[in-house]
Amino acid sequence: MPLVSLDELLPKASQNNYAVPGFNVVNLEMIMSAVRAAEAEKSPIIIEYTEDDGARIPLEYIGQFASCLAKKSDIPICVHLDHGNSLRAIMSAIKSGYSSVMYDGASLSFEENVKNTKRIVEVAKSIGVSVEAELGQIGPGEDNYTDPSLVEDFTKDTGISALAVAIGTEHGVYKNKPKVDLKRLEDIKKETETPLVMHGGSGLDTETYEKAIDIGVSKINYYSAMSNKVTKRILNELQSASEHHEIYLQDSVDLELKYFEEEMKKTIRLFRKKELMN
Numbered sequence: 001m002p003l004v005s006l007d008e009l010l011p012k013a014s015q016n017n018y019a020v021p022g023f024n025v026v027n028l029e030m031i032m033s034a035v036r037a038a039e040a041e042k043s044p045i046i047i048e049y050t051e052d053d054g055a056r057i058p059l060e061y062i063g064q065f066a067s068c069l070a071k072k073s074d075i076p077i078c079v080h081l082d083h084g085n086s087l088r089a090i091m092s093a094i095k096s097g098y099s100s101v102m103y104d105g106a107s108l109s110f111e112e113n114v115k116n117t118k119r120i121v122e123v124a125k126s127i128g129v130s131v132e133a134e135l136g137q138i139g140p141g142e143d144n145y146t147d148p149s150l151v152e153d154f155t156k157d158t159g160i161s162a163l164a165v166a167i168g169t170e171h172g173v174y175k176n177k178p179k180v181d182l183k184r185l186e187d188i189k190k191e192t193e194t195p196l197v198m199h200g201g202s203g204l205d206t207e208t209y210e211k212a213i214d215i216g217v218s219k220i221n222y223y224s225a226m227s228n229k230v231t232k233r234i235l236n237e238l239q240s241a242s243e244h245h246e247i248y249l250q251d252s253v254d255l256e257l258k259y260f261e262e263e264m265k266k267t268i269r270l271f272r273k274k275e276l277m278n
């Protein structure tokens with residue numbers, strides 16, 4: 001039953017000083033792992049799929065599969081479209097079971113971003129689907145960081161459920177340790193009650209997670225470092241197994257299900273500040 005939107009997860013997380021992981025998935029196995037991890041930890045999660053990955057598996061199939069599992073689970077699970085760029089993709093996501101969408105108008109002017117986001121919020125909210133939007137542009141370059149002086153107007157004018165902030169995190173595996181601008185995060189938090197979202201959230205140190213959550217981040221998008229670690233582990237295991245016997249695709253699938261579940265459980269505990277990650 002509990003397929004929920006961000007509105008049912010993030011304000012509660014913010015009040016209780018924890019963050020809900022937004023696990024980006026690239027296939028159906030990762031969805032299975034995420035649901036199993038949430039159920040094992042008895043803790044809510046967000047399953048996310050990026051519009052750009054739709055060339056591999058159409059976003060509609062992911063939405064139908066993930067929302068079906070969420071509805072059967074006892075744990076509140078949100079199924080979220082990550083970085084939706086087009087109205088077409090967003091409407092398609094809403095129709096195929098996503099309970100939440102992100103509209104990414106970060107490359108547009110402030111006015112255009114507000115206008116488009118507001119239009120999507122009007123449609124989505126009327127049917128109980130939450131909307132996340134981005135202000136500033138996530139990635140390197142301080143020029144693109146979120147400007148705290150625009151935050152109040154942006155969140156009020158659009159009526160979004162969550163705000164993705166650009167504070168020095170980046171998508172992908174970090175080559176160098178990122179400098180996360182926590183002072184800016186504090187300045188942003190002072191301007192709004194809207195829950196804040198950290199993108200590029202895997203591969204940071206424990207202290208940064210704790211501080212970001214303390215300041216007010218209540219959703220952390222988590223994929224690259226985990227995916228990189230699990231894939232290398234599977235590769236090594238299959239390589240050594242193949243020296244002793246024949247290997248098949250199910251060997252890889254079984255390892256994928258197991259290792260992603262393990263990593264996701266650790267991440268849930270970390271963001272609930274229950275356990276330090278190794």
Ligand SMILES: [Zn+2]
Nearest residue numbers: 171199200221
């Ligand atoms: Zn992102």
